[in-house]
Amino acid sequence: MRKSVEKSADILAKKSLTNRHWMVLTVLALASLTTMAQQPNPTQSADPGANQTASSQAAPNQATASQPNQPQANLAPPTTMDQVVDRVVLREKDLIKFLSQRTPVVETYLQNLTQDPQLGPIPQEDHYFLGRMDFSESIDRSDFIQNKGKEKDKEKDESMEKRLLGGFTKKFKFQYQPLGFSWMVFADRTDFDRQHYDFHYARREFLGDVRCLVFDLTPKKDAGRGRFLGRIWVEDQDFNIVRLNGTYAHPSRNNYYFHMDSWRLNLIPGYWLPAYIYSEEGDFTAGARNRIAFKGQTRLWGYNLKPAINNDELTNIRVDSVKDDTPTAQDATPLAAEREWQQQAEDNVIERLERAGLLAPEGDVDKVLQTVVNNIEITNNIELPRPVRTRVLTTSPLETFSVGNTIVVSRGLIDVLPDEGALAMVLSHELAHIVLGHNLGSQYAFNDRMLFSDEATYQNFGFKHIPEEEAAADKKAIELLKASPYAQKLEAAGLFIKALQARAPQLSALLQAHLGNNITENGTVTRMAQLATAAPALDWYKLDQIAALPLGGRVKLNAWDDRVEMVKSQPVAITSARDKMPFEVTPFYPRLSRYNATPAAAASAPAATASANPAPSN
Ligand SMILES: [Zn+2]
DSSP states (O other), X not given: OOOOOOOHHHHXXXXXXXXXXXXXXXXXXHHHHHHHHTSOOGGGXXXXXGGGHHHHHHHHHHHHTSOTTOGGGGSOOOOSHHHHHHHHHHHHHHHXXXXXXXXOEEEEEEEEEXXXXXXXXXXXXXXXXXXXXXXXXXXXXXXXXXXXSHHHHHHHHSOXXXXXXXXXXXXXXXXXXXXXXXXXGSSOXXXXXXXXXXXXXEEEEEETTEEEEEEEEEEOTTSOTTOEEEEEEEETTTOOEEEEEEEESOOOTTEEOOOEEEEEEEEETTEEEEEEEEXXXXXXXXXXXXXXXXXXXXXXXXXXXXXXXOOHHHHOOOOOOOOOOOSSOOOOOHHHHHHHHHHHHHHHHHHHHHHTTOBOOSOHHHHHHHHHHHHHHHHTXXXXXXXXXXXXXXXXXXXXXXXXXXXXXXXXXXXXXXXXXXXXXXXXXXXXXXXXXXXXXXXXXXGGGGOSOGGGHHHHOOOOOOHHHHHHHHHHHHHHHHTSTTTTOOHHHHHHHHHHHHHGGGOTTTTOOSSSOOSEEXXXXXXXXXXXXXXXXXXXXXXXXXXXXXXTSSEEEOTTTOOEEEOOOOOOOOXXXXXXXXXXXXXXXXXXXXXXXXXXXXXXXXXXXXXXXXXXXX
16 A cells, blocks of 8 residues: 555644744845845935846846846836836836736635724624736726625626725725725826825835835825825835835725735746735724724735636647556446546536636645545545545635545635644545545536636535535544544644634634535534534633634745645744634735745855855855
């Protein structure tokens, strides 16, 4: 047998190993930072270009590998701050043009907050939006999740430009507009220039590995409503905006603009793609009139997704010509035919979800999931005709499902699970479905059923089991776990169920599954609920009891190609009960680095810096 049980500690050990590796890189990055800090501060000489020579010399190297319409390759380095601003404006316009061809997925998850005397602001209710952005004309979006009823019709009547950028206040009722949360992908889509804005240079600052120029932007007096007001960070090689933080000025009477913190990542040569936007409103100081209070995370991904309509199927015919050399190359037996059929359905579904940007390509996270599945399989002597595969749904709501022999787990669910035992709990339920032969989705072996728009995915796909199968899968899963290496490690899994139970009434949007079965029914956790009985009492105030993590702590999603990877950041010590933030959204703070800053490149960076700048010699 090829497979072997990997000790659960091994996965964690691997993780800490990568952590250590990462720490080494950090030290190196810091070393290069120090080198740079030793250079004279060019801002004092009002000559930001003077210090750019080294980095500009490196730039052509990068430019050759990049998109052809990268203008700065031909431009001399700016020598005055006004020239820098002109370059920033130019790069922003170029990004707007570049993105006009793109229709990334945009997801907003937000939690309305209420003040808990001890835990601080905690979720009171939540909202979830998922759609595709269309940057082509005016920014628009189409939603995966359809709002039913009048509101939608009303929305249609108002043109997108008129519709608010932030949201709506009607008397004291507050309504969220999905578009509002993603508005700050750009500072100003139409008039980002020196005619409409004053740029005040503030300082230099590192964001992660990237040295930035920081500008405060204020709209000119007559620039009109809805102009950006806040701060931008501009990387100091090509002068792309990498972060925007602020709001929009002068809302009209019925409008309200959120505050936003918007981050871009250098995932392809030459462009920094809007990837994360954090919004937050609310004031919990004593006596504050607290009309709205929320925290919201917006994520964009799938920039490289093909437009919904394409003829790729015609031009890109895949020929997987594998000669069938089984001894009896004959027609399939009825059972073999059934399995082929299910395989075809499974492949169709996986491919279609990937094409819609809802499923990450196969990758490292799958290896972690697969190891846990293997551990359960081996110890239970499970031999299946086809190996079980795992894949990651790119979305936040906590859900799992399986199609054929593929187990799918959402990014959000992996994020909030406290430990490997809890992951085993989640996977064992789906594995149980597979072992029990609860196959769903054979209808998707018909290819006509794949022909729908990406936005209609949730209307066309569904993998919900009947309650009897759910109960049977839970029962079987408990058996599998009891015989697995996780048998003695299910305490945190039980606590997770308890924590989920405690928060479920406030988190209905996060708990709304879109493809699989809900983990809760009517606010009560049903999935694997039995594990909660053996778990210790839930104690929000006990600092070393971690029942669930905040969103975004484990899985990192690449906004360009949808790949997912495990986050390798060092855990930060919890010092108060408010630090635990189970199931909660938090601000984003990605470590910025330039494209190609792979571990190898980063490791050699200090040397390159040293040779380019002869001054500091060891
Ligand atoms: Zn199930």
